[in-house]
Amino acid sequence: MSISKDDLKLFISEAEDLVQKVEDEVFKLENDPNNIKPVQELYFAFHTLKGLTAMANLNNVSKFCHHFESFLDKTKETKIDVDKRDDFIKLLFDSLDLLRSILKNVKKGDFSDIDENFLNSIKESFEDFEMASEASLSLINPITPDKIKNILDDKKNFFYKIYIRLQPTCVFKKVRLFIIFRALNEFGQIFFSKPDPDILEEGDVKIDFEIFYFSQKKENEITKVLDEILEIENKVVTSLKNDEVKNLVEIDIVNWSKREKKKVKKTTAEQISGRDQKLKRETLAKISTIEETFEDEGKITSVKVNIDVLEKLMNYFSELVVNKNQITQVLKNKGELDLSRMFDEMDKPFLEIQEIIFDLKLVRVESTFRRYRRLVRDVGQEVGKKVQLILEGTNVEIDRKILEELNGSIIHLIRNAIYHGIETANERKKQKKDETGTIRIATLRRAGMIFIEVEDDGRGIDYENVRRKAIEKNIYSKEEGRDLTTEDLNRIILMPGFSSLEGADQISGRGMGLAIVADKIKELGGSFSIQSEKDIGTIFKLMVPFTRAIINAQLIRVSGDLFAIPTENIKQIYLYDKALVENVGNAEYYKINSDLIPIIYLNQYLKFDDEEKLQKEYKSKIAVWVKKDENISAIFVLDEILQQMNVVVKPFKFSYSDLYNILGSTIMSDGSICLILDVLSIITSYMIENKFSKLTTIQ
Amino acid sequence: MTNEKKRILIVDDAQFTRNILKNIMNKTGYVEIVGEAANGKEGIELFKKLKPDMITMDLVMPEKGGIETIEEILKIDPKALIVVVSALGQEALVLEAAKKGAKDFIQKPFKTEQILEVLERILKKKVE
Numbered sequence: 001m002s003i004s005k006d007d008l009k010l011f012i013s014e015a016e017d018l019v020q021k022v023e024d025e026v027f028k029l030e031n032d033p034n035n036i037k038p039v040q041e042l043y044f045a046f047h048t049l050k051g052l053t054a055m056a057n058l059n060n061v062s063k064f065c066h067h068f069e070s071f072l073d074k075t076k077e078t079k080i081d082v083d084k085r086d087d088f089i090k091l092l093f094d095s096l097d098l099l100r101s102i103l104k105n106v107k108k109g110d111f112s113d114i115d116e117n118f119l120n121s122i123k124e125s126f127e128d129f130e131m132a133s134e135a136s137l138s139l140i141n142p143i144t145p146d147k148i149k150n151i152l153d154d155k156k157n158f159f160y161k162i163y164i165r166l167q168p169t170c171v172f173k174k175v176r177l178f179i180i181f182r183a184l185n186e187f188g189q190i191f192f193s194k195p196d197p198d199i200l201e202e203g204d205v206k207i208d209f210e211i212f213y214f215s216q217k218k219e220n221e222i223t224k225v226l227d228e229i230l231e232i233e234n235k236v237v238t239s240l241k242n243d244e245v246k247n248l249v250e251i252d253i254v255n256w257s258k259r260e261k262k263k264v265k266k267t268t269a270e271q272i273s274g275r276d277q278k279l280k281r282e283t284l285a286k287i288s289t290i291e292e293t294f295e296d297e298g299k300i301t302s303v304k305v306n307i308d309v310l311e312k313l314m315n316y317f318s319e320l321v322v323n324k325n326q327i328t329q330v331l332k333n334k335g336e337l338d339l340s341r342m343f344d345e346m347d348k349p350f351l352e353i354q355e356i357i358f359d360l361k362l363v364r365v366e367s368t369f370r371r372y373r374r375l376v377r378d379v380g381q382e383v384g385k386k387v388q389l390i391l392e393g394t395n396v397e398i399d400r401k402i403l404e405e406l407n408g409s410i411i412h413l414i415r416n417a418i419y420h421g422i423e424t425a426n427e428r429k430k431q432k433k434d435e436t437g438t439i440r441i442a443t444l445r446r447a448g449m450i451f452i453e454v455e456d457d458g459r460g461i462d463y464e465n466v467r468r469k470a471i472e473k474n475i476y477s478k479e480e481g482r483d484l485t486t487e488d489l490n491r492i493i494l495m496p497g498f499s500s501l502e503g504a505d506q507i508s509g510r511g512m513g514l515a516i517v518a519d520k521i522k523e524l525g526g527s528f529s530i531q532s533e534k535d536i537g538t539i540f541k542l543m544v545p546f547t548r549a550i551i552n553a554q555l556i557r558v559s560g561d562l563f564a565i566p567t568e569n570i571k572q573i574y575l576y577d578k579a580l581v582e583n584v585g586n587a588e589y590y591k592i593n594s595d596l597i598p599i600i601y602l603n604q605y606l607k608f609d610d611e612e613k614l615q616k617e618y619k620s621k622i623a624v625w626v627k628k629d630e631n632i633s634a635i636f637v638l639d640e641i642l643q644q645m646n647v648v649v650k651p652f653k654f655s656y657s658d659l660y661n662i663l664g665s666t667i668m669s670d671g672s673i674c675l676i677l678d679v680l681s682i683i684t685s686y687m688i689e690n691k692f693s694k695l696t697t698i699q
Numbered sequence: 700m701t702n703e704k705k706r707i708l709i710v711d712d713a714q715f716t717r718n719i720l721k722n723i724m725n726k727t728g729y730v731e732i733v734g735e736a737a738n739g740k741e742g743i744e745l746f747k748k749l750k751p752d753m754i755t756m757d758l759v760m761p762e763k764g765g766i767e768t769i770e771e772i773l774k775i776d777p778k779a780l781i782v783v784v785s786a787l788g789q790e791a792l793v794l795e796a797a798k799k800g801a802k803d804f805i806q807k808p809f810k811t812e813q814i815l816e817v818l819e820r821i822l823k824k825k826v827e
Binding site: 228 | 790793794797798802803804805806813816817820821
């Protein structure tokens, strides 16, 4: 084994991508068996996997991929037999599991190959799939410029342009063209057409078309071949001169194949045959360092970077931001204004880099979410329920770290939905629901937050049972229990241990562990809520920040202590004017134009136990209008506002139950720690504690 | 060039269609219907026995369908001339038949001229 550690990592990442690709295509094939494209994509994926695994000396794995490849090659142009399709798809799924487990071993440094017997059994099972050999139906084979010379040099070849007009009554054009092309290809090769070959092969033609053809037959013989075919109204066979052929190949065909490649990202037939040699030449390092997405001009448009490298880069950059802030502070303190100004000028490139790094950290949720299709399929089969998954908004981008952390929670929710939410097909039938249950995962990004909804159309939560159980278990008295709102009941469901209480499974229709999910989301700086209706279904709503590295924050002072508020939460900053405070009921509101916004006095809210601190020079000088969105806003009253700066957010590693209103912490230039306030948590918990009827402002 | 009549086998489960085909073809005087089969199984038996110059083949039939029949006949004689006579809306099936080796196809309902065109182009029997 002479593969370096770095190459190995790249091999694994490349292979994992391919395996994922295979899985995606298998799903596509399963859903739309008549579509030939997934088969072609699978063919390419296995082909590349074959080369890749061979480079890693996993020879039998490579052979294994080869069997798939050659089988797919045969089926590429035709269709897989209906009776055998399910078996074939199952075989593909099994092969995926096998490939994954091999990659897992490779990660641990275990390079054990598949054993020979297994390989043979796979080979045999493919022989079962083989169907009556069918001629390849690639009817038009465009010639590439490198091949044309030999064909032209062969003086026995004649080149023709054949114009054909079909009878207007011709209906089955695809079959008609097939018969025409088959007849011509028997004596030569159709090498291009107008309209384009892909269009023509689909039979997508109005009434007439031109084909370009070479053959050793004479013009009158060609005409004779066409004479034997029905439904041809008119045909004109004309000879082509050599330079006409050259032009056609070098301009029209080249342009067409470029367009074709872009469209289906596949190479031309010529390139496929050359792929084997090419793959052998490509070294592992070369294949894997760069995911070459060639566009027309052959430009490399995307580069694959190892995630560890990216993490390091971000951490170093974060440190750099802190250091720079420290230096600026020191320089200012020392009165070195010139130098500190120079440092300030670095802000712009710093911001630029920061934005780039943000982007680097982002991945589409699709990269993880698409795996859920398999999960839904497998879990559904396990419990014998029919379930389909709908993914929406999969192109939303999110911090990959956050995505990783979310993954477990979403898997949990999906499992729960299938185990406890979705009913069996029989039950659903009785309820007049579609026999197939649906889980929908919708993702949306708004104002720095990612909203994910995991929705099922199952039996929903029976809140009355939750209420009964809450009283039974003495969580609430009978009287209290009666008044519990749905929101309260949702909170109870999320109480640690509640859902795991004996029998709670049937009551709530939910399994254990929702509390764990809620905790995890909170830890990520997000929120988690439930919305459910009996017999209709349940929606779990997750909200998480889309990133959590560097945020722009407003530093503030409350009773002498430093805090930060993310500037994206700040709507407006005012000088506090007591005259604008109005009392409605027990609550105080701040009047802005004609709106009344609930007031939160941060010194009280942050509960400084310390009497002394509570008293200490709280000046109520500033009113900051904070919002989470248009509906949720409040006025924070505080002492002092300081500068705005970019801070590196360190999320709390442990869950401090008392600090749920803190987003995280950051280290200041003087080395002290500043807490960053979680505006939404503060507003909502304040509203709940003070029994505000609505979270919204009074208008 | 002989003036011998070309021999034709009709495979179709509908007596009505067979009769129309027979009437049109017989009138030309150039061809002769040597056999009629109501399904693929009979069709194959008659093909072996009669060795016709051309077979017209329905696709959807009881016992043995047209596709399978085409395959089996071509196994016996790869040069057999089979013309599919299909109903409208069966394009996929007709394509399948063509891929299996059917020479050409026409659709029901067909006109006299279409049948004559088949004879002219495929059997080289020009009908004046």
